[in-house]
Amino acid sequence: MKELLLKTVFGNTIENYLIVAISIAVALLVKRFVSKYLAILLFKIFNRAGRTFHKAQFLQLIVGPLEWFLALFMIVIALDKLHLPFFLDFKIYRVESRDIIEAIANATLIILFIRLCIRVVQFFGAILEEKARESQAQSDSQLVVFFKDFFRVILIIVGGMLILRFSFHYNISNLLTGLSIVGAAIALATKESLENLIASFIIFFDKPFTTGDTVKVNGFTGAVEKIGLRSTRIRTDQKTFITVPNKQMVDTILDNITLRSQRKVELRLEVGLSATVPQLQALIAAIKETLKHDDVLSATVFLSDTGKSAHVITVDYFTSMHQTNDEFNAFREQINFKVITLLEQKETALAAASADVVIHQAPQP
Numbered sequence: 001m002k003e004l005l006l007k008t009v010f011g012n013t014i015e016n017y018l019i020v021a022i023s024i025a026v027a028l029l030v031k032r033f034v035s036k037y038l039a040i041l042l043f044k045i046f047n048r049a050g051r052t053f054h055k056a057q058f059l060q061l062i063v064g065p066l067e068w069f070l071a072l073f074m075i076v077i078a079l080d081k082l083h084l085p086f087f088l089d090f091k092i093y094r095v096e097s098r099d100i101i102e103a104i105a106n107a108t109l110i111i112l113f114i115r116l117c118i119r120v121v122q123f124f125g126a127i128l129e130e131k132a133r134e135s136q137a138q139s140d141s142q143l144v145v146f147f148k149d150f151f152r153v154i155l156i157i158v159g160g161m162l163i164l165r166f167s168f169h170y171n172i173s174n175l176l177t178g179l180s181i182v183g184a185a186i187a188l189a190t191k192e193s194l195e196n197l198i199a200s201f202i203i204f205f206d207k208p209f210t211t212g213d214t215v216k217v218n219g220f221t222g223a224v225e226k227i228g229l230r231s232t233r234i235r236t237d238q239k240t241f242i243t244v245p246n247k248q249m250v251d252t253i254l255d256n257i258t259l260r261s262q263r264k265v266e267l268r269l270e271v272g273l274s275a276t277v278p279q280l281q282a283l284i285a286a287i288k289e290t291l292k293h294d295d296v297l298s299a300t301v302f303l304s305d306t307g308k309s310a311h312v313i314t315v316d317y318f319t320s321m322h323q324t325n326d327e328f329n330a331f332r333e334q335i336n337f338k339v340i341t342l343l344e345q346k347e348t349a350l351a352a353a354s355a356d357v358v359i360h361q362a363p364q365p
Helices: 014-046 052-079 097-135 138-166 172-189 191-206 246-251 277-290 325-345
Strands: 214-217 220-227 231-236 241-245 262-271 296-306 311-320
Touching: 014 052, 052 097, 097 138, 138 172, 191 220, 191 241, 191 246, 220 241, 231 246, 241 246, 262 325, 277 296, 277 311, 277 325, 311 325
Parallel strands: none
Antiparallel strands: 214 220, 220 231, 231 241, 262 311, 296 311
C-alpha cells in the first residue's frame, strides 16, 4: 500500500493527490457551516441591535459570497501542493502556464472578495433606507441610494486595481499618479459641476430644505419636487417647473416658507385728515378688540404716521401655521370686512374717500 501511495503520476505522488482531493472535499462540505458561522460573527460585530429581521437579511446577503470565497481559497491552497503536470507546463508569449493559472486564481479570489464587500454595503444601505422610510425624509432616502452606489463603484475600482497588481503584476502606483493628473484636469474642466455636486452634499447634510418644502429663491416661490446631485427641481406657485443649480440654492438667500412658525398680515389704513383724535383712538381700540381672536397669536395696532394727506394706522397680526391657504385667505378677508365695518360705525373716512378736487379759474382781464 505504501508503495502504491508513493507512486508518481504526472509529477505527483498518489498520496499527494489523495491529500488534495480530501482537502477539496472537506472544503466543499464545511464551506456552508463555516461561512454561516463567520457571517454570524460579522453580524455581531457590525450590528449592535441584533434584530432578527436584520440578522436574516444579513445572512442571506453574506453567506453565499462568503462560502464560495472560502471554498475557492481552500482549493487554491490545496492545489498549490501539487506540481504542474508536464503536459500543462508551457509558455505563451514568454508567460508560463503556471503564472497564467495563478493569475486566474488571484483574479477570481479578488472578484469574490469584492462581491462580498459589496454585499456588506448593500446590507448597511438596506438598514439606512429602512430608517429613512421610518423618518419619512425623502432627502435621506436619496442620500442613502447615492452613497450606496458611490461605495459600490469605489469597491469595483479597488478590485480592478488589485487584479492589475496581483494577477498582472502591474505597478499601480504609476496608474494612481496618472489618475491623479487626469482627475485634476477633469476637476478644472468640470469646476461648475463639481461645485454643484459639493453643494448637493451640503443640502443633504445641512438640510436647509427637503423635498416637499415650499421655498423662495431668486425671486421664485414654489414647492421642491426633487433634489438631484446637480440641481433642484421646483414647481412654482404659477405651476411652472424650474431647475435651479444646487450651488445657487446654497450660496443665495433662501426663504423656507414651510419652516415659518407664523403667518404675518400687514394692513395700512390711511385715514382722512378730517378724523379727530377721539375718533382715531376709538378706531384703534376697536381694531385691537377685533383682533382678540383664537387664530390671532399676536397683534400690533398703532398710529404710525401723520402728514399732509392722511393719518396712517398700522395693523400687523400673526396667525397660526396650522391654517391652510384657503383658511388663511378666508380669515384675512373676514378681518378686512370687520375693519371696513368699524370705519363705517366710527364715521371715519379713508383719505382717498375724502379727497376734494378744487379748480381755480383765472380772473378775466
